Amino acid sequence: MLGYAETKVDLSKGDELKGVLYTGDLGYKDADGFFYVTGRMKRFIKIFGLRINLDEVQKMIENHFKISVACTGKDELLKILVHSDDHLTEVKVKEEVMKMYKLSFKSLVIKSTTEIPTNSSGKYDYKKINEMFEID
Helix, strand or coil: CCCCCCCHHHHHCCCCCCCCCCCCEEEEECCCCCEEEEEECCCEEEECCEEEEHHHHHHHHHHHHCCCEEEEEECCEEEEEEECCCHHHHHHHHHHHHHHHCCCHHHEEEEEECCCCECCCCCECHHHHHHHHHHC
């Protein structure tokens, strides 16, 4: 079983995975037994040997600046799309990310937009977001 029941027979099999379902999600279980998903294993890049969690960077920016943001990238380049029409916000975000993650000026690029692309389920559409950076 891969984790999803497709028939009644699947439901009767019980726990074949011994309590572990490998989904690629990262998260934690709190003291009350509730699980919280905090990110995905595939949402990491490595810049100059530093392992960068894109979801963590995204949350840090959202909390610090109170703006919507989407982070993507590839090794050696972090791309940050901010929901803002203010160039000063771009500058401040770049300075803060460089300071927090000890990154160089050339290792990250920030772009502003009036709308962050989403897919049909309302999640960020990272393919379209990446395409926005390739246009320039």
